[in-house]
Amino acid sequence: MDLQLDGLTVVTDGRSLVSELSLDVPSGGVVGLVGPNGSGKSTALRCVYRTLRPSAGAVRIDGDDLSGLSLRRSAQLVAAMTQDGAVDLDFTVEEVVALGRAPHLRGNAALGPRERELCEAAMDRLGIRHLAARGVLSLSGGERQRVLLARALTQEPRILVLDEPTNHLDVRHQVELLSFLRGADLTVLVVLHDLNLAAAACDRIGVLSEGRLVASGAPEDVLTAGLVRDVFGVSAEVVTHPGSGDPQLLYSLTPTGG
Template sequence: MSGRRPVELAVEAVRYSVEGHTLLHGVDLAARPGETVGVVGPNGSGKTTLLRCVYGALRPTAGRVLLDGADAAGLGAKDRARRVAVVPQDAAGTFGLTVREVVAMGRSPHKRFWEQDGPDDVRRVAEALETVGAGDFADRPYDGLSGGERQRALVARALVQDPGLLALDEPTNHLDIRYQLEVLGLVRALPATALLVLHDLNLAASYCDRLYVLSGGRVAASGTPAQVLTEELLAEVYGVRTRVTTHPATAAPNIVYLPPGGHRAEGGGPGRAG
């Protein structure tokens, strides 16, 4: 897949409030061009709210989001869509569109109004469908897909958009282990900056260059996975007991969750937090 130049992202003192309730308290975040940055934290910590501020679904109450130094608030919808592609947890109803038609919508920012798909658009859509393993159900109605099939279609739609920045909210949601690994490996290999909201801390440790841990709408820690994913921080932020070791195959932190009360789990495993 081709792509535009990776975007440099800067989130500066972003605050977001709704109905008198503050969800983000002056969050700072940065992603260098081509970097894969993960946002992790317990439920309700502000992860999805932050991501929605980055891709423009929400406008920060204060602070700003910069894309290559330009304030994203000043960009038109089409210009923003040329720079940023979004993979939400799920998409709204598509009124009977097939998977292929949903994926083809990713080409819209690069075409004039009512312009038909050309041969290159058709080829790019077919490539994206095969890349995410959706070729076999490309002509089925999107609304009739399973959660995992929908997620793969949404990733394919983002790929054909040629983004400089990919914003992904739980991209492994509904996926079995094989497709979790394939989708995250694909994100890592793309010529784009990526900002991912993830719950699975072991996946975040394996596939992200750096992590930001949110707690109560604030950044509790940031740095490499090894710097951030410590037993002390996980106890403080998530309220869980863990053993953190270095994975022998990947050299990434490997987290084993322990039951409360001081009894170590038999075997252990990746598990999920938050």
């Protein structure tokens, strides 16, 4: 299922947060959004999972305007793991994961055997089955991240959007999560701050600066020393990973002055 940001523009209080952003995420592909803080990455994602309405342009799924779908139907197709997806009530892990089935159930219908199997499979996949009876508020930040991703998977989405999913995760779980995304057979749009992780995990990368798309393409074409200097204000040498062939950045601690 293809995802397309078609001239997406978001203006709030007279300030343009995203300007004419066009980006294609092909079915089964993993596309990363990178850019400095405040460049519009999270704003663009909010339009995809419909907590924000674009001022102009559209989000399209297989060519159809997402705004033409019911909220229930869009929640069946698109799952989101957000930065502000904290759980304030001390539900158990099992209860939080089960919330992913809400778009598919009517009213307060109880989980059936298939729903329970989906929840258990998602917890197994994220390595949190042993936490099922624990209260979410007792978990570490990294454990909560995995719970929220399990909830998203339980939705059985066709499209998955993630905003900084590696926050709070240790190195092992960062690698496992991004490896999972590459093999998940889902259409994935992910915001990442770590450019090296983005290069390793994404088929294509879009770079935002001040709300505008300034570069888009394969990681080896986009992540150049010049772009990193101009967009992020950091000096870096680009090398090739000896195993994967992915571009990797070696940063200098000397400011560029830009």
